[in-house]
Amino acid sequence: MNRPYRIVMIGKQGAGKGTQCSKLAASLGLAHISTGDILRGAVKVGTEFGLLANDYMERGDLVPDDVILGIVEDRLDQPDCRDIGFVLDGFPRTLAQATALDEILHPDGVKLVINLDVPTDVVLDRLSSRRVCTGCGRTYSIYKPPSSNWTCDDCAHEVIQRADDTPEAISRRLAIYDEVTSPLIAWYQEKGKLVTIAGDGDFNAVAIEIAHLVERAQ
Ligand code: AMP
Numbered sequence: 001m002n003r004p005y006r007i008v009m010i011g012k013q014g015a016g017k018g019t020q021c022s023k024l025a026a027s028l029g030l031a032h033i034s035t036g037d038i039l040r041g042a043v044k045v046g047t048e049f050g051l052l053a054n055d056y057m058e059r060g061d062l063v064p065d066d067v068i069l070g071i072v073e074d075r076l077d078q079p080d081c082r083d084i085g086f087v088l089d090g091f092p093r094t095l096a097q098a099t100a101l102d103e104i105l106h107p108d109g110v111k112l113v114i115n116l117d118v119p120t121d122v123v124l125d126r127l128s129s130r131r132v133c134t135g136c137g138r139t140y141s142i143y144k145p146p147s148s149n150w151t152c153d154d155c156a157h158e159v160i161q162r163a164d165d166t167p168e169a170i171s172r173r174l175a176i177y178d179e180v181t182s183p184l185i186a187w188y189q190e191k192g193k194l195v196t197i198a199g200d201g202d203f204n205a206v207a208i209e210i211a212h213l214v215e216r217a218q
Contacts (some may be wrong), residue, residue, distance in 0.1 A: 005085025
């Protein structure tokens with residue numbers, strides 16, 4: 001793919017978007033823009049915008065489009081995104097966000113949308129067993145905990161369950177994905193931008209497949 005890279009990773013919560021986007025971004029020097037991480041950062045710092053977003057996030061609801069759009073537009077206007085490029089993780093999640101993204105990136109729009117497809121029973125297990133570091137955000141699971149007493153191996157902060165990884169919030173988030181976000185798959189397919197890959201295989205094998213896709217894309 002020619003610079004600037006303009007990639008969107010789409011998929012259910014727990015499909016592995018975050019880890020795959022981090023790896024891809026690190027290997028190509030791209031900006032990894034995770035709207036969930038940006039929002040969690042704002043909640044942690046306690047900004048006005050974070051306080052507004054927190055209620056929606058804890059319930060598993062989407063934060064209103066106008067709130068999220070301003071943040072993404074500002075971030076995409078930074079020199080690293082304009083010159084080298086980006087991979088978007090968790091955005092767009094609604095048709096209104098996808099349309100706005102097209103307008104921001106007019107006339108070309110995004111170059112590649114990767115749909116990381118993982119069966120619902122697999123993501124349900126991943127989300128309910130997931131634990132995250134409160135310091136650096138590193139992901140663990142109850143099957144692969146940190147080496148010492150739920151303390152992060154990398155930064156020694158506490159490792160906890162996300163407030164929106166409770167059974168109620170998980171089922172709400174997956175229902176919203178099916179209803180509001182999954183129509184984007186057909187939308188990007190029609191534009192000839194979408195490639196679907198199975199995301200439930202070995203992490204490194206999936207990462208290699210993604211790297212090849214990006215290499216081959218226009
Ligand atoms: P994630 O870590 O991507 O699962 O995002 C966590 C939460 O942040 C979501 O459940 C939403 O409440 C909120 N969020 C993240 N990205 C978006 C978005 N593009 N639009 C609306 N809300 C979002």
